Amino acid sequence: MTKSIDKILEKTEKGILLDLENSFSNTKHTLDDSTPKLEQEYDKIISDSKKEAVKIEKQIIGSSDLEARNSQLLLLEKSIDQVFTTALDKISNVERNADYANLIKNLLDESTKILGTTKVIISTNSKDKDLVQSALSKYPDAELSSEPITCIGGIVVKSKDGAMKFDNTLDARIQRLKPLIRKEIATKFGVGN
Amino acid sequence: MTAEGGVQYSKIAEIKGPLVVVDDVENAAFDELVEIETKEGERRLGKVLEVGNGKAIVQVFEGTTGLSISGTSAKFVGKLMEMPVSKEVLGRVFDGLGRPKDGLPDPIADKFIDINGEPMNPEQREYPKDFIQTGVSVIDGMITLVRGQKLPIFSGSGMSHNILAAQIARQASVVGTKDDFAVVFAAIGVQYSEAEYFRRSLEESGALKRSVLFLNTADDPAIERIITPRVALTVAEYLAFDLGMHVLVILTDMTNYAEALREISAAREEVPGRKGYPGYLYTDLSTIYERAGKLNGRKGSVTQVPILSMPSDDITHPIPDLTGYITEGQVVLGRDLFRQGVYPPINILMSLSRLMKDGIGEGSTRVDHGEVSNQVYDAYSRAQEVRALAGIVGKAGLTEIDLKYMDVGDIFEKEFLSQATDENRTIEETLTLLWKIVSKLPKNEITKIKDKYIDQYYQEN
Numbered sequence: 001m002t003k004s005i006d007k008i009l010e011k012t013e014k015g016i017l018l019d020l021e022n023s024f025s026n027t028k029h030t031l032d033d034s035t036p037k038l039e040q041e042y043d044k045i046i047s048d049s050k051k052e053a054v055k056i057e058k059q060i061i062g063s064s065d066l067e068a069r070n071s072q073l074l075l076l077e078k079s080i081d082q083v084f085t086t087a088l089d090k091i092s093n094v095e096r097n098a099d100y101a102n103l104i105k106n107l108l109d110e111s112t113k114i115l116g117t118t119k120v121i122i123s124t125n126s127k128d129k130d131l132v133q134s135a136l137s138k139y140p141d142a143e144l145s146s147e148p149i150t151c152i153g154g155i156v157v158k159s160k161d162g163a164m165k166f167d168n169t170l171d172a173r174i175q176r177l178k179p180l181i182r183k184e185i186a187t188k189f190g191v192g193n
Numbered sequence: 194m195t196a197e198g199g200v201q202y203s204k205i206a207e208i209k210g211p212l213v214v215v216d217d218v219e220n221a222a223f224d225e226l227v228e229i230e231t232k233e234g235e236r237r238l239g240k241v242l243e244v245g246n247g248k249a250i251v252q253v254f255e256g257t258t259g260l261s262i263s264g265t266s267a268k269f270v271g272k273l274m275e276m277p278v279s280k281e282v283l284g285r286v287f288d289g290l291g292r293p294k295d296g297l298p299d300p301i302a303d304k305f306i307d308i309n310g311e312p313m314n315p316e317q318r319e320y321p322k323d324f325i326q327t328g329v330s331v332i333d334g335m336i337t338l339v340r341g342q343k344l345p346i347f348s349g350s351g352m353s354h355n356i357l358a359a360q361i362a363r364q365a366s367v368v369g370t371k372d373d374f375a376v377v378f379a380a381i382g383v384q385y386s387e388a389e390y391f392r393r394s395l396e397e398s399g400a401l402k403r404s405v406l407f408l409n410t411a412d413d414p415a416i417e418r419i420i421t422p423r424v425a426l427t428v429a430e431y432l433a434f435d436l437g438m439h440v441l442v443i444l445t446d447m448t449n450y451a452e453a454l455r456e457i458s459a460a461r462e463e464v465p466g467r468k469g470y471p472g473y474l475y476t477d478l479s480t481i482y483e484r485a486g487k488l489n490g491r492k493g494s495v496t497q498v499p500i501l502s503m504p505s506d507d508i509t510h511p512i513p514d515l516t517g518y519i520t521e522g523q524v525v526l527g528r529d530l531f532r533q534g535v536y537p538p539i540n541i542l543m544s545l546s547r548l549m550k551d552g553i554g555e556g557s558t559r560v561d562h563g564e565v566s567n568q569v570y571d572a573y574s575r576a577q578e579v580r581a582l583a584g585i586v587g588k589a590g591l592t593e594i595d596l597k598y599m600d601v602g603d604i605f606e607k608e609f610l611s612q613a614t615d616e617n618r619t620i621e622e623t624l625t626l627l628w629k630i631v632s633k634l635p636k637n638e639i640t641k642i643k644d645k646y647i648d649q650y651y652q653e654n
Contacts, residue, residue, distance in 0.1 A: 055398070055617075058398070058399040059397065059398060060399070062398075062400065062401065062402040063396065063399055063402075065402055066284045066401060066402050069284060070284075070297055073281070073297050073298060074297065074298070076301075077297075115200060162203060163202060163203055163204050163217055164202055164203075164217075165200070165203065165266070166201065167201065179299070179305070182299075182302075191301065
């Protein structure tokens with residue numbers, strides 16, 4: 001009776017041990033199999049994180065570089081505006097001497113040539129009125145408008161039929177050259193070429 | 194540039210659509226810039242389309258709404274329309290006429306360049322052969338873009354072409370060189386939300402720093418759209434050929450450009466061609482597309498990706514049809530793929546990059562690139578045939594190899610074609626994915642790849 005019980009116990013023990021061994025081996029196998037998968041997954045996570053880090057770095061550097069550059073542009077523009085204001089102020093108060101009278105004559109010649117007629121009405125500001133009036137002696141068909149215009153200097157020439165107008169004020173000339181003048185000023189500030 | 198200005202004429206004979214006819218004009222020149230001034234002192238820009246018999250026909254870019262014959266004057270400026278350019282344009286946002294739209298001042302110009310550009314001397318053109326990585330697998334792997342190429346994207350209304358355009362703009366780069374790379378992005382007649390999306394997308398990714406944006410929104414006058422691609426290309430040419438950068442120009446949506454051209458043509462009472470577009474549509478489009486390329490002895494390049502939405506998805510419509518004659522291939526977006534939720538919904542069987550063979554392989558991407566790409570193309574084509582057959586006889590009627598091809602089709606669409614909008618894949622990752630697809634086929638089905646590459650890259654299942 002005892003022998004039989006021992007035999008059964010021994011058999012059961014062997015069975016359990018075998019099952020345990022199998023389970024251990026299966027578990028080890030599963031673990032071994034999953035290691036490369038885990039390593040792959042690990043590598044993927046690391047590579048994705050690196051990509052994300054590079055992306056974020058680009059974002060941060062890109063936006064801060066731009067922000068700095070834009071502040072510099074605004075500052076530069078403010079300085080350019082200041083230079084312009086001072087220059088325009090100086091030009092508007094320039095002495096109406098012989099040189100200036102020559103300038104007015106040249107502007108008048110240029111304007112009538114471009115319009116292709118001397119039958120014109122000329123407008124100017126109150127400061128240049130006398131100079132323009134004296135320059136008109138060369139153009140008997142031309143007349144000076146009694147209404148002064150607002151400008152720092154120069155003339156606006158209109159054909160008498162009203163079909164054509166040529167703005168030859170200093171303001172308009174400066175405005176046309178403004179992009180080049182801005183570049184010159186910026187260069188003096190050490191920006192650009 | 195001179196201090197001398199132009200004459201202002203106040204005899205307006207007629208205002209017709211976007212055109213203003215000015216009377217008693219002398220010395221006006223074809224294409225000359227014109228400043229239109231309204232009674233209230235508002236200024237609009239235009240250009241001379243025709244001169245003769247004392248009349249000048251002026252096309253007003255900002256539209257003629259609110260203009261009246263009396264009180265309007267036209268000043269002929271005495272120069273062509275020019276774009277101020279310098280390196281400082283990078284990181285800037287402009288409107289469709291090249292005026293700042295980002296609250297910053299005009300760029301300090303290094304040069305003023307005529308926006309019509311100078312035609313490239315064919316003798317001086319260099320054959321494009323260097324790879325541009327877009328980070329979009331299907332383009333890099335199978336419809337490769339090459340520096341100096343013009344490769345349009347044919348899309349349809351409502352499809353994801355704008356998302357794709359923004360993704361390319363954010364991710365594109367040149368590999369294997371330290372040369373500078375820039376993106377010039379011209380949005381032509383897009384919705385305000387789309388324009389904002391482009392701007393935000395580039396700003397947030399940090400890509401705005403190396404980009405220039407030109408935004409012409411749908412509510413801007415249609416005529417401005419004639420100018421937008423030209424100012425964008427002028428900047429691109431400067432960056433490429435003066436500063437030696439590799440520039441990718443994305444123009445979206447060229448259909449809106451062609452519509453604006455049609456509007457002007459109708460107003461000029463020209464004899465209409467197909468679908469009302471002018472007979473010179475082909476010539477006009479070529480003046481834009483042919484501004485892409487590389488020049489001998491110059492470092493930079495201009496690559497173009499024009500995007501056009503085909504009305505009713507009709508690829509025979511005059512715009513895609515004529516575009517296809519000029520460009521070097523096409524990327525076609527498929528409505529079926531779009532409906533299935535695939536992004537980017539590129540139909541590779543209808544797409545082609547004619548210069549791909551010269552931009553891939555040893556020294557640029559990888560030696561096996563061409564062969565693996567051909568094999569996948571062939572396999573996907575077969576998968577489509579098998580899918581059609583399965584629709585008739587059912588899956589049960591298919592052979593084992595047919596089923597393998599069906600799997601290949603599924604994997605192609607799910608793992609290779611599909612990509613997140615912020616996913617930037619390197620060319621190595623793209624090629625690995627191509628080999629993953631090829632490896633689903635039994636080796637005896639692989640007929641387009643040399644054995645040595647199969648031995649090296651085939652992944653045993």
